Amino acid sequence: MWAVSTVTMLVLAGVLPDFQLESSNGDSATRIAVTAGVGAAVFGLLSSLVWPLLVRALLLVPALVLGLLVFFLNGSLLLIALRINPSGQGEAAPETAVVVAAVMSAVASATGGALAVRDDDAYRRRLYRLADRRRRRGDGQAWPSTPGAVFLQLDGVGHDVLEEAVAKGLMPTVAQWLEGPGEGGCPTHRLTPWRTDWSSQTGASQLGILHGSNHDVPAFRWYEKDTHEVMVCNRPSSAAELQRRAIEYTGDGGLLTVDGASRGNLFSGGADQLALVLSMAARRGRENRSRSGYFAYFSDPANAVRTAMSFVAEVLREMGQSTWARMKKRRPRVKRGGLYPFVRAFATVVERDVVVAAVIGDMLAGRNAVYADLVAYDEVAHHSGPRGRDAEKVLERLDRSLALVAKVAEHAPRPYRIVVLSDHGQSPGETFLTRYGLSLGNLVRAGCGLPVPRRAQRTHSGTEARAAVRAALRRPVEERGERHRPSRRSEPVVLASGNLGLVSFPDVPHRMSREEIDRRHPALLSTLANHPGVGFVLVRSEEYGGLVLGANGAEVPVDKLDDARPGPLADFGPGAADAVRRTHSFPHVADIMVNSAYDPKEGEVLAFEEQIGSHGGLGGAQARPFLLSPVALSVPVEDDADLVGAEQVHRVLRRWLRECDGPQVPLAAPADERAA
Structure with missing residues (x-):
């Protein structure tokens, strides 16, 4: 590596006019080579010894700002290396030093990786050294021989999308797990679909998976009349409150309470080791560990160089793909300009690299349970479609990340069971506005007899990646910074969560009944229920309790709906009645719940947000995620049963942790027992 760095410095001195390794009077080739060798050595030592101290001193700097500072600080180290070079011949302009340092770091990283890959023993020794650095067992005890568990969440990847990707050869690692290595090999993993709750989005699903309860999470965002606040699942303050409520409701800390690590998630799961966890992002100061994964990752300047180059490439790739889609006049399509190319690059490059690096560190440290969320596919599919070529490319890169984690597991100090799962899928379709x-907000205003703006306003679209970017920049993740109070208290608050809409009347302290709504706005419910873009409406009735309204005057109490008699829910598949009935029981359910229409033949919904791949309500692939588990673990459910709801997935994952014979993680009480 020293030799390669020396050669790199000589080459750069030959091609960059502001970078010199010889005096103005000229030097011999031997002296120039010695100058380059000493400079490369000093720069390497400074990068190894001083760089981690610089990163630690910058813990209060926003994480992504640190990623940019890496280049300037790295260039400063090179200038110092040239200044203290015994030959005294090195010289470089400051801007040139940044370029030289970046190239040398990238070359050194590539060289070290190539040398390690070519020698399995060297690679294994390097991994063990990293593991020893991360956790030195001072008590002299051996590493646990029992398996640990790694749960990798591929955000937004539906069961059917995964099967299609495997069939197309886009995910060879997953294919090998399902088909077995070699000819006639036995599968190492099994693929199981599961069904989400009505609120098919990360906030509800991940809260249920990690904390065992998503009670009273009716959507991605909803209005709470008792506090006059809008809860938003990807807002740090809301995520922290939802986590607190779940822990209070279950009386349990979460899935990861025993030697666990939570990486890139909305919630902590009770883990002690946290990085990029949104519910912790509201904390300030050095004790905030929600962004510690960025600092651990960028403590190696080569990581920053590699990620920055991939980031720029991804921004350019998105701009090219968006331009091509406009030229081809593809439909459906949403706007992909503004900051979106950078948000996409963050999700598909920065977040992926940092989270995967954190997971590898946890495995090398021998942690008992790790849960990590990779949001890349979800972000791209929202704007390019769940089955678009852009999204398929992301699946290919995610598969490579799975392969890397599997490779590291072979060298970890204890065996690991790798479980891959998703929190929801995505359903395609154009937007309601298009x-x-x-x-939907203007349709509600029309039904209420309120003036409708002439110019249609597009609904704000919130995604996990956008919230993660804002948290990394230490900007509050608030939607326009409001407490969401309308200009007039009699006007409704209309919120969108994918193809699920929520209508609340803030001047009424309780959940309004159908009868109260009809007295105030006689045309509103019929306007909504009979609109061709609306599938069904849920309201509270003073006579029947929960009441589902459909087109042509259909009205069915929720207690009388089931799979055999679905009524207005017929197009939405099995389990729809149970999902609606459960949400109706939530304390903070909206006055009116509106689910968009669904076309079973095309599998399409109509998003109330600006997304052509959406999730949040009922209808299609969004409610059918997957669970990919090792065959060494017990089957998730019996053959004739369905895996329904995030809370049941939580119980399955807890059972698997117990089967690993590691530290005993008690099972949380079922929901019906808690209610009793």
Whole structure:
């Protein structure tokens, strides 16, 4: 590596006019080579010894700002290396030093990786050294021989999308797990679909998976009348409150309470080791560990160089793909300009690299349970479609990340069971606004007899990646910074969560009944239920309790709905009645719950947000995620049973932790027992 760095410095001195390794009077080739060798050695030592101290001193700097500072600090180290070079011949302009340092770091990283890959013993020794650095067992005890568990969440990847990707050869690692290594090999993993709750989005699913309860999470965002606040699952303050409520409701800390690590998630799961966890992002000061994964990752300047180059490439790739989609006039399509190319690059490059590096560190440290969320596919599919070529490319890169984690597991100090799962899928379809020329909010205003703006306003779209970017920049993740109070208290608050809409009347302290709504706005419910873009509406009735309204005057109490008699829910598949009935029981359910129409033949919904791949309500692939588990673990459910709801997935994962014979993680009480 020293030799390669020396050669790199000589080459750069030959091609960059502001970078010199010889005096103005000229030097011999031997002296120039010695100058380069000493400079490369000093720069390497400074990078190894001083760089981690610089990163630690910058813990209060926003994480992504640190990623940019890496280049300037790295260039400063090179200038110091040239200044203290015994030959005294090195010289470089400051801007040139940044370029030289970046190239040398990238070359050194590539060289070290190539040398390690060519020698399995060297690679194994390097991994063990890293593991020893991360956790030195001072008590002299041996590493646990029992398996640990790594749960990798591929955000937004539906069961059917995964099967199609495997069939197309896009995910060879997953294919090998399902088909077995070699000819006639036995599968190492099994693939199981599961069904989400009505709120098919990360906030509800991940809260249920990690903390065993998503009670009273009716959507991605909803209005709470008792506090006059809008809860948003990807807002740090809301995520922290939802986590607190779940822990209070279950009386249990979460899935990861015993030697666990939570990486890139909305919630901690009770883990002690945290990085990029949104519910912790509201904390300030040095004790905030929610962004510690960035600092651990960028403590190696080569990581920053590699990630920065991939980041720029991804921004350019998105711009090219978006331009091509406009030229081809593809439909459906949403706007992909503004900051979106950078948000996408963050999700598909920065977040992926940092989270995977953190997971590898946890495995090398021998942790008992690790849960990590990779949001890359979800972000791209929202704007390019769940089955678009852009999204398929992301699946290919995610598969390579799975392969890397599997490779590291072979060298970890204890065996690991790798479980891959998703929190929801995505359903395609154009937006409600594109199809009908008005938003759900304006349709509600029309039904209430309120003035409708002439110009349709597009609904704000919140995604996990966008919230993670804002948290990394230490900007509050608030939607326009409001407490969401309308200009007039009699006006409704209309919120969107994918193809699920929520209508609340803030001047009424309780959940309004159908009868109260009809007295105030006689045309509103019929306007919504009979609109061709609406599948069904849920309201509270003073006579029947929960009441589902459909087109052509259909009205069915929720207690009388089931799979045999679905009523207005017929198009939404099995389990729809149970999902609606459960949400109706939540304390903070909206006055009116609106689910968009669903086309079973095309599998399409109509998003109330600006997304052509959406999730949040009922209808299609969004409610059908997957669970990919090792065959060494017990089957998730019996053959004739369905895996339904995030809370049941939580119980399955806890059972698997117990089967690993590691530290005993008690099972949380079922929901019906807690209610009793």
